[in-house]
Structure formats: structure tokens, C-alpha cells
Amino acid sequence: MKLSSSLTAAAVVSLSALGSVKAQQTQPACSSIYTRPEILSLTPSQWSNISGVLGAMQRDGWFAWFAYLHNQWFGQIHGNSQFFPFHRRFVQDWESVGQRYSGSFVQPYWDEMRDYRAPASSQVLTSNWVGGNGQGANNCVVNGNQGGWTMTFPNNHCFPRSFGNNGNPTSWYSPEYIQSIIQRDTTMAQLRPDIEYSLHGVVHINIGGDMAQGYSPNDWIFMLHHANLDRLWWQWQTSNNRMWVMDGSNYDNTQITLNTNLAYYNTPVRNVMQLGYGSMCYQYASNPLTRRDLVSSIEATLADTLPKGVLSTWFPDTAKVKGPVVDMVRPPSAVVTATPGLTRGSGIPYPAQMTEAWIQMHHYNKTDVNRVNNDARNFVIAMNSAGYKSPV
Incomplete structure (x- = not known):
């Protein structure tokens, strides 16, 4: 999976056209760049290699080590602007350990938005990949690459999963809503809570x-998930010259800057800001499963179907580039009410929300959480009232 010793032409353009790079970048350019793929694009031999490396890492205690680190620094890396840069370094650190076992090891991402309507039916959550829900009184996972494992942190226990909603999680967040966040948010203080x-x-x-x-890295889905979140952050960074945007609060309530040290790693945030430099020697593959870029497909559908006011409110970048259709007034009969379990090609369902226990565990600001919940709900109402039919 290693690429050539230089960036691809497209990557060179995206990295060189970001403005103020020379003023901000203090890390050397990578001599080679590898690509993190979407998990379902892996070939059987690539998946076999990754599974073998993961088994060796479990045997040698690395799952326990990363679970310990994440748990130990839990309060410092959530609910503040450390969230994205810390987890970028954390996943890359994990990946670098895997590369000690195999030089071709890379950490894939899981494009969870593709499976947002019915998460439990995702191909990723099957025996051929990461396995499904746990079974029995202890919710032990018996299939997939971690099936039958015994985890050792914080104590010896079977590897468990317990899917929400009695084993059938309700809808996650749609790719349209995440794309709307990426287009609307201009600061880290906005983006971080909107995604977190x-x-x-x-x-x-x-x-x-x-x-x-707190020890969620016991489950390899953690790495798949945070690689995807990192990919979304990179998408946000490379749009509208946001490469070096770092603001908001640090875990000690001071203002975070590019020179603030990452929790645990004691290196400045700026060292992880730009892919292709320093130790961030990777890039992301686009999702190949839709046969065309998912974002482009969504943007085309949005521009073709949404009234001008709705498009410009929720997708300002798409409105500028694509040019929205003229505004129109729809009769009340055209309003579509969002309901769970909608099928492909229908309206967008309301997403699941964080539980009270999760909010308390992280000491999140409940007002901020409610703001995000209300924003997501208003988005669904706006899309469905406009008669939008998602291609996903």
C-alpha cells in the first residue's frame, strides 16, 4: 500500500495551495506517503495482513497499552479543542506500532455515514470483518477479527459489544448533515463540538x-472510527483555507494555539496539523464503494433539488459553487415528516442522540450538547420539508 516517494499530483496541489503554509509549517515534508483506505475496499490479502498484525499487537499488549493511555488522559482529550489533534496523533501512533510488525500495515477508516440508516446491517459488522454484537450475559463477541479475544485492561474480560436499542441501533448522522457541518463551521470551537x-x-x-x-481502544472499531473523524477534519482543513485553524479552549480552560502541547505527547499541536509533513505521512483514499465520490454525488443532488434558501443556509459552499435553483414555496402536502427506518432514496431520519450517562461520563456542557441536537433536528426538518431525497 505504500505509494511513490512523492505525493500524487492531486495531493501536491491540495497541500501547496493552502496559504501561509511556509509561515506555519515547521515539520519536514514526508519523503513518502501511504494511503489509508476505506475498510471495505481492502483486498483479501490486505485484510489478512491487517488481521495478522492486530492479532500480534493484542498478543504483545498493545491493545491494553492504548486503552490505558486513552483512559488515563480521558478528561484532557474530550470536550475541548485537544480532541481532533490528540486523536490524530493517537491513531498515527497506533499505526506506527503496527508498521513495526509489517511495513505495509495501514489503519483503514470506516465511512460510517454510508451505513447510517441501519448501522447494525453494515457489512463491516459481520464475521468477515470486525464482527457483530456480543452474545450471552457478558456480551462477548464470538466472530470477526477480535472474536473470542480476552482483553487485559482494565482487567481480564471477554471482548464485548452491546449494540444500542436492544441490538438494533437507530440511525446515525447522515453524510448530508456532516457535510453541512464541514461547510458551515469556520472555527475549531465550532467544528469540535459539532462532530464530537x-x-x-x-x-x-x-x-x-x-x-x-474510557478504554474504548480495546475495540479496533475505535481506530476505524477515529481515522474517519480525522479524515473529516482533514476535509474541513483543506476547504476554505482552514489548514492552520486552531482555536477554542484547552483542557485547562486556557486558549489553545498551534504552540499548545498535545496531551500526553508533549509536542506542539502544529506538528500534527498538516498531513504530508513530520510524522503525519499519510493521506486518505476517497470512498470507492459508490463508484463516484460521495460528496460530489450529494452536492449534485442538493443543488438540483433544494430551494435556494435551504441550500444557502445549510450548504453555503455548495450554493456558491453549484448555483442553487430558484427558491420556491412548497404546499403543506409536500412536507415530509422524518421517521426512523427510512429506506434508501427517501428522506433523512432523525439521528440517535448521546445518552445522559455518556454526557456525564465526559463532563460535557449540556447546553452545548442540546445545541448540537437541536441543530441536527432542525436540519432534518429543513431537508425533509424541502422534499429532499438522499442518494445514500
């Missing part, structure tokens, strides 16, 4: 088991 209190939280909660604990 939506997609980030509901995946952890609805996978359950160790994924719903």
Missing part, C-alpha cells in the same frame, strides 16, 4: 461494550 457531540458520540454509544468506556 454528534457522529463521534453516537458511534461509541451504539457499538457499546468497551467502545462505550
Whole structure:
């Protein structure tokens, strides 16, 4: 999976056209760049290699080590602007350990938004990949690459999962809503809670088991999930010249800056800001499963179907680039009410929300959580009232 010793042409353009790079970048450019793929795009031999490495890492205690680190620093890396940069370094640190076992090891991502309507039916959560829900009184997972494992942190226990909603999690956040966040948010102080209190939280909660604990790296879905969140952050960074945007609060309530040290790693945030430099020698593959770029497909559908006012409110970048259709007034009969369990090609269902226990566990600000919940609900109402039919 290693690429050539130089960036691809597209990557060079995206990295060189970001403005103020020379002023902000203090890390050397990577001599080679590898690509993190979407998990379901892996070939059988690639998946076999990754599974073998993961088994060796479990045998040698690395799952326990990363679970310990995440649990130990839990309060410092959630609910503040450390969230994205810390987890970028954390996943890359994990990946670098895996590469000690195999030089071709990379950490894939799981594009969870593709499976947002019915998460439990995702191909990823089957015996051929990461396995499904736990079974029995202790919710032990018996299939997939971690099936039958005994985890050793914080104590010896079977590897568990406990899917939300009695084993059938309700809808997660749609790719349209996440794309709307990426387009609307201009600061880290906006982006971080909008992602952390939506997609980030509901995946952890609805996978359950160790994924719903401070030691969530016991479940390899943690790495798949946070690689995807990192990919979304990178998408946000490379749009509208936001590469070096770092603001908001640190865990000690001071203002975070590019020179603030990452929790645990004691290196400045700026060292992880730009992929392709320093130790961040990776890039992301687009999702190949839809046969065309998912974002482009969604943007085309949005621009073709949404009234001008709705498009410009929720998707300002798409409105500028694509050019919205003229505004129109729809009769009340055209309003579509969002309900759970909608099928492909229908309206967008209301997403699951974080539980009170999850909010308390993280000491989140309840007002901020409610703001994100209300924003997501208003988005669903706006999309469905406009008669939008999702291609996902």
C-alpha cells in the first residue's frame, strides 16, 4: 500500500495551495506517503495482513497499552479543542506500532455515514470483518477479527459489544448533515463540538461494550472510527483555507494555539496539523464503494433539488459553487415528516442522540450538547420539508 516517494499530483496541489503554509509549517515534508483506505475496499490479502498484525499487537499488549493511555488522559482529550489533534496523533501512533510488525500495515477508516440508516446491517459488522454484537450475559463477541479475544485492561474480560436499542441501533448522522457541518463551521470551537457531540458520540454509544468506556481502544472499531473523524477534519482543513485553524479552549480552560502541547505527547499541536509533513505521512483514499465520490454525488443532488434558501443556509459552499435553483414555496402536502427506518432514496431520519450517562461520563456542557441536537433536528426538518431525497 505504500505509494511513490512523492505525493500524487492531486495531493501536491491540495497541500501547496493552502496559504501561509511556509509561515506555519515547521515539520519536514514526508519523503513518502501511504494511503489509508476505506475498510471495505481492502483486498483479501490486505485484510489478512491487517488481521495478522492486530492479532500480534493484542498478543504483545498493545491493545491494553492504548486503552490505558486513552483512559488515563480521558478528561484532557474530550470536550475541548485537544480532541481532533490528540486523536490524530493517537491513531498515527497506533499505526506506527503496527508498521513495526509489517511495513505495509495501514489503519483503514470506516465511512460510517454510508451505513447510517441501519448501522447494525453494515457489512463491516459481520464475521468477515470486525464482527457483530456480543452474545450471552457478558456480551462477548464470538466472530470477526477480535472474536473470542480476552482483553487485559482494565482487567481480564471477554471482548464485548452491546449494540444500542436492544441490538438494533437507530440511525446515525447522515453524510448530508456532516457535510453541512464541514461547510458551515469556520472555527475549531465550532467544528469540535459539532462532530464530537454528534457522529463521534453516537458511534461509541451504539457499538457499546468497551467502545462505550474510557478504554474504548480495546475495540479496533475505535481506530476505524477515529481515522474517519480525522479524515473529516482533514476535509474541513483543506476547504476554505482552514489548514492552520486552531482555536477554542484547552483542557485547562486556557486558549489553545498551534504552540499548545498535545496531551500526553508533549509536542506542539502544529506538528500534527498538516498531513504530508513530520510524522503525519499519510493521506486518505476517497470512498470507492459508490463508484463516484460521495460528496460530489450529494452536492449534485442538493443543488438540483433544494430551494435556494435551504441550500444557502445549510450548504453555503455548495450554493456558491453549484448555483442553487430558484427558491420556491412548497404546499403543506409536500412536507415530509422524518421517521426512523427510512429506506434508501427517501428522506433523512432523525439521528440517535448521546445518552445522559455518556454526557456525564465526559463532563460535557449540556447546553452545548442540546445545541448540537437541536441543530441536527432542525436540519432534518429543513431537508425533509424541502422534499429532499438522499442518494445514500
